[in-house]
Amino acid sequence: MAKDKKVEQITDMDVDFAQWFTDVVTKAELIDYSGVKGFFILRPYAFAIWENIQSVLDGRFKELGHENVSMPVLIPESLLQKEKDHVEGFAPEVAWVTHGGSEELAERMCIRPTSETLFCDHWSHILRSWRDLPMLYNQWCSVLRWEKTTRPFLRHREFLWQEGHTLHATQEEAEQETQQMLNVYADFCEKYLAMPVIKGQKTDKEKFAGAVATYTIECMMHDKKGLQSGTSHYFGDGFARAFDIQFTDKENKLSYPHQTSWGVTTRLIGGIIMTHGDNSGLVLPPKIAPIQVMVIPVAMHKEGVIEKAAELTARLKAAGLRVKNDLGDQSPGWKFAQYEMKGVPLRIEIGPKDIENGQCVAVRRDNGGKTAVALNELEEKIPAILEDVQKGLYEKALKNLQDNTRPAKTLDEVKAVMSEHGGFVKTMWCGDLDCELKMKEDAGVSSRCIPFEQEHIADTCVCCGKPADKMVIWGVAY
RNA sequence: CGGGGUGUGGCGAAGUUUGGUAUCGCGCUUGGUUCGGGACCAAGAGGCCCCGGGUUCGAAUCCCGGCACUCCGACCA
Numbered sequence: 001m002a003k004d005k006k007v008e009q010i011t012d013m014d015v016d017f018a019q020w021f022t023d024v025v026t027k028a029e030l031i032d033y034s035g036v037k038g039f040f041i042l043r044p045y046a047f048a049i050w051e052n053i054q055s056v057l058d059g060r061f062k063e064l065g066h067e068n069v070s071m072p073v074l075i076p077e078s079l080l081q082k083e084k085d086h087v088e089g090f091a092p093e094v095a096w097v098t099h100g101g102s103e104e105l106a107e108r109m110c111i112r113p114t115s116e117t118l119f120c121d122h123w124s125h126i127l128r129s130w131r132d133l134p135m136l137y138n139q140w141c142s143v144l145r146w147e148k149t150t151r152p153f154l155r156h157r158e159f160l161w162q163e164g165h166t167l168h169a170t171q172e173e174a175e176q177e178t179q180q181m182l183n184v185y186a187d188f189c190e191k192y193l194a195m196p197v198i199k200g201q202k203t204d205k206e207k208f209a210g211a212v213a214t215y216t217i218e219c220m221m222h223d224k225k226g227l228q229s230g231t232s233h234y235f236g237d238g239f240a241r242a243f244d245i246q247f248t249d250k251e252n253k254l255s256y257p258h259q260t261s262w263g264v265t266t267r268l269i270g271g272i273i274m275t276h277g278d279n280s281g282l283v284l285p286p287k288i289a290p291i292q293v294m295v296i297p298v299a300m301h302k303e304g305v306i307e308k309a310a311e312l313t314a315r316l317k318a319a320g321l322r323v324k325n326d327l328g329d330q331s332p333g334w335k336f337a338q339y340e341m342k343g344v345p346l347r348i349e350i351g352p353k354d355i356e357n358g359q360c361v362a363v364r365r366d367n368g369g370k371t372a373v374a375l376n377e378l379e380e381k382i383p384a385i386l387e388d389v390q391k392g393l394y395e396k397a398l399k400n401l402q403d404n405t406r407p408a409k410t411l412d413e414v415k416a417v418m419s420e421h422g423g424f425v426k427t428m429w430c431g432d433l434d435c436e437l438k439m440k441e442d443a444g445v446s447s448r449c450i451p452f453e454q455e456h457i458a459d460t461c462v463c464c465g466k467p468a469d470k471m472v473i474w475g476v477a478y
Numbered sequence: 479c480g481g482g483g484u485g486u487g488g489c490g491a492a493g494u495u496u497g498g499u500a501u502c503g504c505g506c507u508u509g510g511u512u513c514g515g516g517a518c519c520a521a522g523a524g525g526c527c528c529c530g531g532g533u534u535c536g537a538a539u540c541c542c543g544g545c546a547c548u549c550c551g552a553c554c555a
Contacts, residue, residue: 009490009504016549018548018549019548019549035546036546037545037546089554093553093554114555143555145554145555147553147555148479148552148553148554149479149550149553149554154555155554159555161555231555263555264555265555266555267555298513299513300513301512301513302513329513330516330517331513331515331517332514332515332516333513333514333515333517334516335516336515336516337515337516338516349514351513351514352514353514354514361514
């Protein structure tokens with residue numbers, strides 16, 4: 001027991017998962033609290049993770065033809081009001097600017113909670129012809145939503161994200177874009193963050209305010225709760241009509257374009273923490289870790305150790321890895337614990353005995369496995385171990401998802417599964433809002449999504465017993 | 479927004495019931511010895527006791543009002 005838990009300061013995750021999470025985000029130096037509720041400071045280590053996420057996704061977006069833009073942070077109230085469902089969805093959680101200096105503004109402005117209205121207004125100015133389409137835009141920015149309950153990474157009042165917004169000549173093209181971007185997110189989560197996802201569609205109750213359809217990737221955290229990790233929306237031409245965005249099509253007729261938007265946020269970092277973390281702290285997938293390898297010299301005062309550590313570091317850097325060494329005067333044991341806390345995927349120990357044997361010792365963060373690596377094989381062996389760590393993390397998370405997703409045919413079965421195991425439940429659903437509400441009321445679960453990969457669990461709705469042909473995944477979500 | 483808990487050097491706590499000028503551990507600084515799982519010795523530095531009022535000769539402590547953090551709900555990425 002105790003020997004597994006090397007860091008006493010962290011609350012045991014099986015005792016109190018929420019407290020464990022708070023301990024990790026502060027002790028791994030990811031987050032500091034600002035003086036204002038819901039506004040968090042992303043410290044350099046957290047921001048470096050975000051930059052890695054940005055860099056991969058931004059590259060993908062651009063490969064697919066998207067361009068980055070920068071929209072204003074303020075939205076005039078009249079603009080926000082234009083699309084009815086949208087304003088109803090967001091009005092309760094926007095913050096308002098009412099003064100410029102000491103002068104009261106003629107019209108108050110909200111700090112953007114999302115930028116659909118800004119993009120729409122802009123497009124209504126510039127769109128003329130079918131030759132202008134598609135418009136494939138994205139922006140990296142922060143948005144503000146006045147949430148009641150806030151938690152680091154999972155629910156900020158101000159959070160960093162990217163929001164892609166696109167306009168297309170046809171419904172088919174827009175729907176294809178929506179699917180394409182959902183797939184980009186799913187692929188990124190699985191390949192880079194080692195987080196398996198369930199792709200599917202949101203129910204009407206859960207979809208984005210103003211959307212025709214919302215698609216989502218849902219992940220399962222270590223505590224078996226769900227995390228919506230990315231969304232992609234199809235808007236039809238509703239916003240275009242509300243904002244009077246038109247173009248002249250190939251038949252010389254005025255037409256409304258079809259629209260999409262899609263986004264991921266710094267919540268992904270929360271997902272990484274809660275998917276892979278353990279009782280020693282953070283565990284980062286190698287592909288996204290700011291530091292992939294930490295070289296720790298042992299018995300630094302002995303001749304040649306510091307030089308050897310520097311040499312290994314330089315060689316691994318040259319091999320394309322993100323690697324650092326720690327020549328600080330803390331004891332090796334302190335350093336081991338420190339970088340475990342920070343989730344560095346691989347540690348390399350190099351001391352006098354190793355130098356004598358022409359080797360170093362590589363220690364994996366995910367399972368503690370130690371390997372002696374011959375120094376002349378460094379460039380081949382270390383990347384291979386990192387790949388294995390990446391793979392191992394994904395497989396472990398996939399097992400958690402699969403082992404904790406259970407079928408149910410009746411509401412009583414759902415309740416039994418939830419009280420006994422938690423996790424996700426898959427059931428048939430008739431499509432009625434009343435049944436969805438009853439699931440929440442009686443079993444405490446919300447619909448996560450209607451997965452693209454459907455299974456036939458039963459012939460009838462889990463709730464009302466009427467014929468049903470849709471399978472829904474339910475769970476408790478962050 | 480409803481219900482609970484908390485707020486004391488950087489961190490974690492004691493002190494609050496019963497008012498008398500703040501204590502401990504960790505960390506930090508300097509010097510020395512150490513170094514294969516959070517080393518040791520010595521000497522130092524560091525406090526608007528969350529904020530604002532009030533009671534009192536005197537408030538970390540009692541009273542009133544705020545704010546923040548945290549957990550559980552409802553709302554949401």
